[in-house]
Amino acid sequence: MNAPVHDAIVACARDSYSQLLSFVASRAGGDLASAEDALGEAFLAALQTWPVEGVPSRPEAWLLTAARRRLIDLQRREATRTRSTEMLIQAMDLAQENVEEGHTLPDERLKLLLICGHPAIDVAARTPLMLQTVLGLNAERIASAFLVAPASMSQRLVRSKAKIRAARIPFQIPSPEDWPERLAYVLDAIYVAFNAGYGTLGTDETGNEGFEEEAIYLARMLLRMVPNEPEALGLLSLMLFVHSRKAARRTPDGGFVPLNRQDPGLWSQAWIHEAENLLRQASAFGRPGRFQIEAAIQSVHAHRAVSGRTNWFMIEGFYRILRLYSNTLGARIGHALAIAQIRGPADGLAELDTIPGELASDHQPYWVARGHLLRRTRNSDASRKAYQRAIGLTEDPAVRSFLLNEMASEDG
Amino acid sequence: MTYALLFHESAADFALREDPEKAGAYWAAWSSYIAALGEAGIVQGGEGLLPPQTATTVRIRDGKRQIHDGPYAESKEMLGGFFIIEVPNLDVALEWAARAPSSGYGSTEVRPLMPPMKQDPS
Secondary structure (H helix, E strand, C coil): CCHHHHHHHHHHHHHHHHHHHHHHHHHCCCCHHHHHHHHHHHHHHHHHHHHHHCCCCCHHHHHHHHHHHHHHHHHHHHCCCCHHHHHHHHHHHHHHHHHHCCCCCCCCHHHHHHHHCCCCCCHHHHHHHHHHHHHCCCHHHHHHHHCCCHHHHHHHHHHHHHHHHHCCCCCCCCCCCCHHHHHHHHHHHHHHHHHHHHHCCCCHHHCCCCCHHHHHHHHHHHHHHCCCCHHHHHHHHHHHHHHCCHHHCECCCCCECCHHHCCHHHCCHHHHHHHHHHHHHHHCCCCCCHHHHHHHHHHHHHCHHHHCCCCHHHHHHHHHHHHHHCCCHHHHHHHHHHHHHHHCHHHHHHHHCCCCHHHHCCCHHHHHHHHHHHHHCCCHHHHHHHHHHHHHCCCCHHHHHHHHHHHHCCCC | CEEEEEEEEEHHHHHHCCCCCCHHHHHHHHHHHHHHHHHHCCEEEEEECCCHHHCEEEEEECCEEEEEECCCCCCCEEEEEEEEEECCCHHHHHHHHHHCHHHHHCEEEEEECCCCCCCCCC
C-alpha cells in the first residue's frame, strides 16, 4: 500500500477514535481513563485491520462494536458491574444509536483538548496527554520524544487521568473570561509536540519518528472547531512554514543543513502558500500574538525563495515585537542573531551577553549562536570554546558533525 | 540522585579511535561532551576504557582460576567508558545520556548508583 493511502487510513482511525473517546468520556462522568481502556484496544485493532481490509463504511460503529464486546467480556470475567462500567456502556450505546441512525456525533474533541490543557494538570503531562488521548499514541513513543523513561511517562499519564476524574475537571468549554488562557495552554502543548518532533528529526529510520505531522494534525483539528482564533491560525501557519523546509534540512546522506544554507528550491511552495494564507487570515483580526509573530518571522525567511535574499531588518523588528509578547530564551537568541546581521557581530554578541549565564549554560542553541558570532569577530579561541560547548550539548549526530566542521573552519 | 552513564560501543566504533580519517571527529565529539559535563558541574568521576581486546577476564570455578583473554562476554556492544553524575532526577540524567556521542552510534545506559552501604559499628 502506498504511504499516502496508509496515512489517510490511520488519520481516519484516529479521527473516529478521538471523536468517540471524547463523546464517551464526557458522558461517562469524565472518566477518561476507563473510556480509553475500553476504546483503546478497538483503536489498535483498527490500526491493524483497516489498512488490510479497508476502512469500514461506518468507522465509529466498527470501533464501538469492538470496544463493547471487550467491555462485556471484561465484566463477565470479573463478575461485577461497577457504576463506571455501567455509565461507559450507556454512553457507548448512545453513541451506537446515533451512528446507526446516520447522525453524526457531536464533536466533543475541543473539550478533550481543553481538558488536556487544563491548568490543574501537571504542565509536563499536558502535551503527552493530548498525544495519547487525541492521537492514540502509546506512552513509549511519547516518552522517546520527550526523553523520559517510559515507566515515568506512563505514570505521569495515569496520574493525570486519575486527577481529571478525582478532581472532577469538567468536560466543558470554559467561560469567556477563562477562554484565552485555556486556549493558550492548548496551543503551547501542540507547539511542544511539534518541537519534540523537530528534535528527533534524522532518527526516522529507527522508527522514532518526530511529531511534526501529528502536531500539524492537532492544529488543523483545533482550527475546525475554533476557526476565528488568530493565534490558532498563527500556530498552524508557523508550523507549516517550518515543515515546508523538511526536504531541505538534510543532505541526501543525512547531513545537517542550517536555514541560511538551505536551497529554497527544495522548500515546499504548497505549504508556504498555505502558511501565508493562514497568516493573512490571522492578521486580519488585528489581535497579534506570539505565534503570529513567529510565523511572520518565518514568512520573511520563506521570501528568500522569491527574492533571493533575507530581509534582516524586518526580522529584527519582528523579534523586538516578539519579545514584548514572549521573551523566551529562543526569542532572545534569535534577536541577537538578527542584530548581528544588520549591525555586525559585536552588537549581536553584546545582545547575547545580556542573557544570564545560568539560563544559557546548558542551552545548545545559545552556544551555537555564540560560537558563530565570535568567529565573525575573529575571536577564534573564544569561538572554538563556544562551539565545543555546543557540540558537547548536541544530541543529533548530524548536527554534531556539522558543528565540528564549523569549529574546524576558520573563515567566517 | 547519583547515576552512572555507561557508554556502549561496537567493535567498529572502537576502531574509529585509531582510524586516521575519523579519529579526529571521534575524539573532538567526546572531548566536547566531557567539557560540557564538566561545565555543568555534575561529574563525580569517570574514565574511558581501552578497547575490549585489551581485557582479561578472571573467574574462580571449583576453587580453580580460569583466566581468559578478552571481555567477560562477547556482545555486539561493549563498555567503552563511564561517568558518575549527580543530577536531580532520571529525566536530567537521560538528557545528558542523549548528548553522549555513543548514543548516536552505539548506546548509553543510565543506572542509578546503590545508596551507600551501612557500615558495621566498630
